[in-house]
Amino acid sequence: GYEGALEALFRGALPALRGLDPTADLQVLTPFRRGPASTQQLNAYLQARLNPPGRGRLETRVGDVTIREGDRVLQQRNDYTKEVFNGDLGTVVAVDGDGGVRVVFGGAAANSKQA
Numbered sequence: 001g002y003e004g005a006l007e008a009l010f011r012g013a014l015p016a017l018r019g020l021d022p023t024a025d026l027q028v029l030t031p032f033r034r035g036p037a038s039t040q041q042l043n044a045y046l047q048a049r050l051n052p053p054g055r056g057r058l059e060t061r062v063g064d065v066t067i068r069e070g071d072r073v074l075q076q077r078n079d080y081t082k083e084v085f086n087g088d089l090g091t092v093v094a095v096d097g098d099g100g101v102r103v104v105f106g107g108a109a110a111n112s113k114q115a
Contacts, residue, residue, distance in 0.1 A: 002037045006045060023050050023072070027089075040065065047071060058095040069095055073103055082111075 006028075014022055028046060032038045043065070051070045053059065059068035067073075075088040084090075090105035102111050 002042065003045065006049075010049065023070070026050075060095050060099045060101065062099070067092060067095065067101055069093065075105065 010022075014020060014026075020026075026046075028042055030037055030039055030042055033040075035041075047066070047068065051057075051068055053068065057069045059066050061067075069092050071092045073090050073092060075084050075086060075090065078085045084105050088105045090103040092101050093104050094102035096102075100111060
């Protein structure tokens with residue numbers, strides 16, 4: 001499965017690329033929304049590897065997904081009010097106690113309240 005390929009990448013190719021920061025410079029794309037190589041499965045694997053739970057790092061749950069400070073996220077809808085658009089990459093910089101998250105997209109922050 002994909003886990004073996006990703007483990008080989010983390011053990012071999014990535015360490016050989018000096019100066020590469022996998023948390024900022026790595027992007028994994030998949031055409032699948034469901035199944036063993038779906039976005040949800042790959043995101044959970046990569047989050048456990050690159051941004052595991054840590055002391056002082058807040059997180060929240062949205063359905064089956066854990067969103068944690070330090071996670072990279074991809075905007076999936078245009079939001080003209082916040083000037084954040086489909087395909088923009090951001091980083092979760094804050095999680096508040098009621099499920100809201102603050103994400104920085106290219107230097108500009110956007111707040112999101114999860115329902």
